[in-house]
Amino acid sequence: MWRVTVKAMASDRPSVLLFDWDNTLVDGWAGITAALNATFDAFGHPAWTVEDTRNRVRVSLRESFPQMFGTRWEDARDIFYDTLSRQHLAHVSPMPGMADVLEAGVSWPQGVVSNKAGLFLRREVTHLGWERFFTAVVGAGDAAADKPAPDPILLALSRIGRVPDRSVWYMGDTALDMRAAQAAGVTAVLVGNAEHDGGVEQAAADIHFQSGFELQARLRDLA
DSSP states (O other): OOOOOEEETTOOOOOOOEEEOBTTTTTOOOHHHHHHHHHHHHTTTOOOOOOOOOHHSSOHHHHHHHHHHHHGHHHHHHHHHHHHHHHHHHHHHOOTTHHHHHHHHHHHGGEEEEEHHHHHHHHHHHHHHHHOOOOOEEEETSSSTTTTHHHHHHHHHHHHTTOOOTTEEEEEESSSHHHHHHHHHHHEEEEEGGGGTTTTOOOOOSSSSHHHHHHHHHHHHHO
């Protein structure tokens, strides 16, 4: 039995399904952590665990690295991307129930909006064989600004041929995802309990599903 919490004014039937990527559709944290630690090692910074990465990574690299590495952030960026390019596909796998969510969502246009660099994001989509699900795949650097700015969500909708309104669902796992959705004027859908990001109340979503399995059940019911 699915359980869902819905705030007033949220659309209870979507017209478009947009998804965050890492920790929403896929688990790729091991690859991201390895690339971060290679970068940290080069700069004499302490290593992170996978759990550290899950808890700390929110904004895109072009926003976070200047703060972390100062004037040498571009050198750090190059080390990070070189390491990631060599091993990220070995670590990416679907989050529980999410492959079935995409199958359940085929009645709607679907897309991805992520703060992972677009080049790596699209490689991972292809690696999983999920291109058939998505009309738009938008990553960090593809729009003028990255999440929590609304730009990448608006870009994805323009590629799908839709305008932003409350019938568009944007699904993610963090408060940042919910802020991006609300800034774009679409319905913010939290998947999971957001324990790594202050919890459900902190996320302030319009709709909340406890798991991908509950989201799948709801989509099948609506379809």
